[in-house]
Amino acid sequence: MKELWDLYITYAKIGVMTFGGGITMLPILQREVVDHKGWATEAELMDYYAIAQCTPGIIAVNTATFIGHKRKGAIGGILATLGVVTPSLIIITLLAEIIRRFSHLPVVENAFAGIQVCLCVLIFDAVMKLKKKAVIDKPTTVIYILVLLGSVFLRISPIWFVLLSGLAGVLLKNREVKGK
Amino acid sequence: MIYLKLFWEFFKTGLFAVGGGMATLPFLKAMGEGNGWFTDADLMNMLAVSESTPGPIGINMATYVGYTIGGVPGAVIATIGEVTPSIIVILLIAAVLQSFKDHPLVGKVFYGLRPASAGLISAACVGVALQVLTGVRTASAGAVNVLTIDPAVSLLNWKGLALAAVLLALTNRVKVTRNLHPIVFIGLSAVVGMLFCFAGV
Structure with missing residues (x-):
């Protein structure tokens, strides 16, 4: 029971520390899962990560399920996944409500119009990286x-x-x- | 029953989007267009928030879209829907890990799948860039899309194109800024947008 709770909390922590996605979470996983907890070896983590990238779904969730399963079977996989999505659920829900209330202000509209241009570039950059490998x-x-x-x-x-x-x-x- | 539909739509997204958070974008775009739940512009705003807050992008997007459509229960259901296929698939693979990795069929499938995934995200990128930087719109004409010109906006968004050119250089060419976290560029663009009234208001 204690170990299941530990899985959930550790993955919630990893969720909070992940900004962006994909490759950005690898160093955090190495620190938390390999160095601190000793739940997997460096080589195992690399294997999980490689498979997580080429199987359906979010990479962060896929690695969480792998490690959780290794520790505590299917229920461990599910709890680690619930852990990694918990911070998103809380933070985004709160933010969505705040943004909905202020989105009609001109200054917010202008800021988002600027950010949209930035997203075009970020998506383009991401695609080019992906394209090189594919x-x-x-x-x-x-x-x-x-x-x-x-x-x-x-x-x-x-x-x-x-x-x-x-x-x-x-x-x-x-x-x-x-x-x- | 909106929640059931929401779960099903995100289950499909989680099952077919290969390659992480950004790979869900084309599916979310199709979801908005197919159900009339949100516009492309709404989706871009949600992506902006998802990129600049803690948590994996794919999960943040699912939560945000779910919240937009069905409030707090919608957020939870969309997120659970998106991760359910992952959990099933990974638990199955974990059971046969070694043979999965070395199975020749897996390599063959992904040989075709990877360029397709890149193509899908590229197409989403084209759609988004047209919407943000030009007055050209894609409109449905039965089974195909045709390009039309929206007379309400100018054909080329010069301010946007200038910012895009600067950002492209900063994220690819300039050594000191190239490896900075995306949130830096998002913040910078928000400030530029406010200073130069990018939304025209």
Whole structure:
């Protein structure tokens, strides 16, 4: 019981200290989970992190589930995940209410209009980093361009692109093996 | 039943968004357009807050969108909906960890999936950039989107383009600022927006 509570609290702490997401939380995980608690080794954390990046969902949640599961089975995985989302729930809910009340003020509108420009740039930067790792040869370039154009000009759910491209990956790799 | 629908929409997002918080953006965009729950501009404001507060971006976004649609219960349900597929998938993988990592099929699927994920986020980026920096809008025409020009705003947002150019340089080229936390650039942009009346009010 005590250990479950410890999992929850430690992950709530990690949630508070994470700003942004993805790679930014890795040093915090190393400090809390590997150095302080000894819940996993550095190598295990790296494995979890690598798998968390390529499985569905939020990376922070995926690693939390892994470590929680390693300590205390399924219930540990669930509690660690609840821990990591708790700070977001509290902070965002409070902020959303405050912003809703003040969003009509000109100064707030102007600030957000400036921030929107910044977000365009931040998303662009994030995409370029991702693209470098994902678009590595001709077939992946074709997939990237097709999905980009398809997603801009067709009104279909992104789910279809995910399913089809996964299938395309398997077919392309299989053909490559046969060709050799 | 709005809460059930909310849970289902976020469950789908959590299940199909691969690559972390930013990868949920195209799904959230589609969710807003499909259900009329929020506009692209609303989504951008929520992203701004999610990037500059503690917590993983993906979770912050789910909480914020959920709160906008269904208050506090909505926030909780959307967040739980988004993490449920993760918990299921990771618990399954944790049980067979070694064989999952080395299974050839996994590598093949991700060979196709990674560029698609980059393509989806790029498309979301195009949509957002058109909305913020130009007067060009994407409008639905049945099964396809067409580009239209909104006569109410000027074709090019010069102030915005200038700020974007400066930020691009600061986040990529300038050595001293390149590795600063995004919140620095967000704060800077908020100040610039206020000083130069970016919203035109």
